[in-house]
Amino acid sequence: MLNEDENIKKNENFTILEITHGNRHMKEVYNxxxxxxxxxxxxxxxxxxxxxxxxxREKSDIDIAVYGCNDFDSLKIKLDEELWSLLHIDVINMNSQYISEELIEEIKKDGIVLYEKV
Known part of the structure; x- marks a missing residue:
């Protein structure tokens, strides 16, 4: 789990608390x-x-890009089953060959790393 003082986006000091604007519910969803x-x-x-x-907005979906997942379908099912009642989560498999260049550029431009394996 992320602590409030851990960096999320490289070269910037975003925290889970900042990207959720102090919303405890969203912090729990991200964790x-x-x-x-x-x-x-x-x-x-x-x-x-x-x-x-x-x-x-309050009811906006959560868009996440997933890299390096060997069992993406099972991960997506688990996210849908466990978190569907909270908010819709749009999960993109970045290991797919069908990702548009526009989406890749959007993720590079606006993306905030929630998790990265060390």
Missing amino acids: QIIDFAKEFQVSRVVLFGSRARGDN
Whole structure:
């Protein structure tokens, strides 16, 4: 789990608390995503979209990009089963060959690393 003082985005001092604007519920959701990433031995999870940019609404979905997951389908099912009632989570498999260049650029531009295996 992330502590409030750990860096999220490289070269910047974002914390889970800052990207959730102090919303305890969202902090719990992000920490649950991180726990699942560890369980499925994911190499990296990046938050992108409106929640990463900070222009989200209360009911905006959560967009995450997943790198290095050998069992992506099971991870996606687990996220859907465990977190679906909270908010919709759009999970992108970055190891897929069908990712558009536009999406890759959006993730590079706005993405905030939630988890990275060391």
